[in-house]
Amino acid sequence: MARPKAEQPEQSAPPMVHTGARVRRNEDPRLLRGRGRYVDDIPLEGCVHGAFLRSTVARGRIVALDTTEAEQLPGVLAVYTCENIGGLDREMPLLIPHPCISHGRTQRPLARDDVYYVGQAIAFVVAVDRYVAEDAVSRISVDIEPLPVEVDMERAVDDGAPLVHPDVPGNIAAALVQNCGDADAAFARAEHRTKIRVQVDRSTGAPMECLATAARWDPVSGELVVWDGTQAPIGLRGALASLFELDEDKVRVIAPDVGGGFGPKIHFPYANEVLVPLAAMELGRPVKYIEDRSENFVHMSHERTQIHEIELAATKDGEVIGLRDVFLHDTGAFIPYGIAVAQVASTAIAGPYRIPNIEVEFRCVYTPTVPVTPYRGCGRPQANFALERAMDQLAEELGLDRFEIRRRNLIADDEFPYKREGLIFADGLPVTYDSGQYGAALALLEEELDLPAFRAEQEQARAEGRWLGLGLSFYVEGTGLGPYEGGRVRIHPITGKVYVNTGLTTQGQGHATSMAQLVADQLGVAVDDVIVVEGDTGVFDWGVATFASRAMVVSGSAIHKAAVKARERVLEIAANMLEVDQADIVLENGAATVRGTGTSVPLAAIATVSNPLRYAFNDAAQIATQFAPANKGDGPPLPEESRPGIQTEEYYSPPHATWAYGVHAAIVEVDPVSYDLQVKRYVIVHDCGKMINPMIVEGQIAGGVASGMGGAFYEKLEYEANGNLRNASFMEFLMPYATEVPHMEMHHLETPTPLNPIGAKGAGEAGTIPVAAVIASGIQDALAPEGIGPLWHVPLNPSVLHDAVREARSR
Amino acid sequence: MKPSRFEYVLPRSIEEAVAARVEHADTVVLSGGQSLVPTLNFRLSNPEAVIDLRLVPGLDDVRVEGEWIHVGGRTRQRDLELDDAVHAANPLIRETLHHVAHPVIRNRGTVGGSIAHADPSAELPCLLLCLDGEVVAHGPSGARTIDAQDLFEFILSTTLEPDEILTEVRFPVLPERTGWCFTEFARRHGDFALAGVAATLTLADDGTIAWGQLAACGVTTTPVRLVAVEDALLDDAADPSRFREIAALAADVVTVPDDESCSSAYRRDLLVGLVERALRTSWQRATERATARTSREVTS
């Protein structure tokens, strides 16, 4: 007799043993033993190697290009220029078109006639090894007639400024105004207005592994296999199939281990991503291109330069009723990724504050520099810096405490979902904050900081002439954008291990562990018995890519749904095998066990039985063959509308982005001789909804803060007036060592999102977003006794601080 | 970033090494390789021949003899740093080496290599200049000794002839009643300094300042002696209460122009601050050493 459904305990969710736990990573043992498989580690018999000739001129006309001497060098197999790459000599796709892009320009794989930035690829050499390929590059003679350039974004939009593209007036690629509420009315009734101008300078993702592509063409099967250090193998597969006019089925793109991504590994196709496959097909041998560090600085996309003029309209009590922001966004010489960075910045501009009336306007400006696409944070660090420095300024002008002014404006818990009608986010949908406890986060931060103790310490320090200060910044992050991702779960009949596939890639985020945790709980198996395989279009090719802090939100949700379905199927079959109700079955330790008894059947057997067999290829398989007792019955071995084995596939498409948030504070001291920064405490309150693996979440935050420290005080790409990048090396681009990154104290809130079944929000970029504002705010506070001017331009550095103090003292 | 093709020469004696210098039009000397190999990898240097000194005997001897510490040119920086006899003879050496890049680089980098490379921001040339050290160079007509004062010419340029090889570096033993300090500021730990100062300060028997020796790196085209500061220290009235104004005399040596991340005004003030810090530390250590010595004499 069937029991009513509601009484069946097994119909409810299984206990969460692994989900939410600090599980050590499945991927580590291999990586720790030096058995990673990055593109350059893949052994390809007979492989030859590529190198590029790159422009040393920012904007110029190629008046002569002679590759003869290079071609004649022994060991050289091919030299490609725009003249001999056939159909590839075309402008590459504009990946995210937006109606506001009036003058979209993208580059060709190899320059034709003109060069637009230092580093642009002009020729591609393939030789027996990289040494010879570089020898050949140095034997190509190229004559470039320099044209006038303007690398300063503000001057680039002036009348008469040199144009990057002659047919793009004012160097403006795109312009957009967005409105929420009625900013004009808010400013008209404002009791106080604060307007500041802030600037964030150019930086780069600098993953430890530079770009890398390898390709092999199989003339027998007609299959092109491409190994690429990309965040988007499915998208790249689509691009290659269409550029080479191959069936998608005949192009397989694999992102093996990837040594960090941080955004720029999703600007496809880079020149190497099309020329390496071309060479492999033409030469009939595997080809590799491993970008070196000096190339990475002038080839892989950059991000960050924006100049904001932000104005707040407030009541005298500090309630911000309106915001206007007008900013310029430097998109470099091309705009391959559309307006994503500027759009994300513009929609993040009001942060965690109620601010009901917003007008935000931006222009994307071409400059003769490396193209700009998203890098960890994607416009949010800039918008956040503008907003949070403006909030500090408003507090100062109104005589309010920096905590207090934030407290008065934070969106309250009962106001969620909080919609900003009129602001369209990068997913094409209006900004809607789904959930949060902003006030609680700020209160927790204040408590952890022990503000009274700090105030006393600061007073003491000031009495001693020391520069001690506190800075803080709130931030929000729209994460987990669509359109969708998928997940497939399959139980292997021989080993009982669980295989999970998704269309994403991982560059260190630990998917092989956190995704496995979700599945392990549903199926009652150990986390290391769940094997996650992703980043291979030959395995799973429905999906989008890894970006926008979306992997756990979107793929995680899809995988969770697939695991729930797999669990249902397991229980159904196990109930038959064990001849008990599903409600009496517990899935644990890789088996289905009858509750309260020792009777159980392993997952492998359940998987085996679920697949009707003719041949008993091993002992276990006997139970699934046609004459086995389990297969008594009249119908077909595989019932209508069922499928063999335990394999489920589900998709998740978020209704809109889910908004993570947090608040960081730092206690900083500035050295009176060197003006160096010492971060004495760095305190984080962070909320990314349900944490699947807090250890991994904390790793993501810490890494984000480290890049944020770079952007606040160390890392700046310095373009000279002629368009040359002055500091294109790790000697001069100051990526922080451990000594330049503070110890971080982390505290979590977990406000689940209602938008997905696992309650998770993204965590990948969060750490980066507030750091520049925290550090600038802290240093400003530290140097307040000197009466220095405002710090509205990052990265800061000791010289800037020195000069600010000197100027204040001379006033 | 792969080196271009070169001929590799592996001499077994200094004479063979010098002969290779003479024979090839364009040679570089490979000692530890920590500065050279990056320039080869970037193809900033494309020499006809690379002369590897690793089999030339005697180039890594370190010995303290009388008033001098003799350091073979190929001595690894790390070995010199860890040498307790050297440290006892002149503690400024270890303190300076702690600021040279990172231990992994010092494991391979050599003392002579760094000095011959003559990076104006590097610590070891500054140390040599501060201490009035000297180097021995071997050329076709044999060995000659060059005072540190006469060695450094310009950015990455010395008075070594193209056919000479630096074989030995000599640092004086630190005199009695002398304090020392090396201090610098770099943007990141282990980077080349924006400014750095090596200092010694020697006290007279009455505890007053007899003289000081100071050199700076990172501030001009070569390491530079801070002569104005040294002159002021010779003044009878020089004492710690005047260190700030004496240090300010260092500012004029700065010639590195403004750049985007470091104004020359900042660099001048930084140098002055470092000089003051170096003077104070040296004074304190000199006083401690003088006191310790006095008490030892009393005890014995």
Added chain:
Amino acid sequence: MTSSTYRSPVNDDPTLDISLVVNGRPVEASVSPRLLLSDFLRHHLGLTGTHVGCEHGVCGACTVHIDGRAARSCLTLAVQLDGATVRTVEDLEGPDGSLSPVQAAFRDCHGLQCGFCTPGFLMSVTALLDEDPDVADASDAEIRERIAGNLCRCTGYQGIVAATRQAAETLRDAKEQADGTTQG
């Protein structure tokens, strides 16, 4: 143990013969003088655990041990290694295949994410702890100074600092236990 012979493929560059010991195994090779040790290990010996991150000595991803000391393999020519002993990340695990204390600590403390800088860190930290077992008692700032010289873009170093301390403690405990046993 039999030695292996490799030949440099660097085009038609003249080659030199070298013999060295890599991970306890004798190796005879014929290499172009300009071949970097990092490329020799990776592409000639197939020891791809040693990674190449910058080829100018700043990032430390290529760190190996040469004659017992940590060194940048990208700043060393393979020909300089004639007669030398080299150890790479592939040799860190125990004879039974277990992770070394440093490797295990990196896993326990989430000291790695993408894994690209990891072999360099493991080699630097292993050498550091060989030289100085007192790191276990060092302050956070001191540990940071000791591991500066290797860049990581993923972890923010927090897990690496913790792993370094944990490994130092493990090694010290093991040593104390061994000393105790000897004395007993």
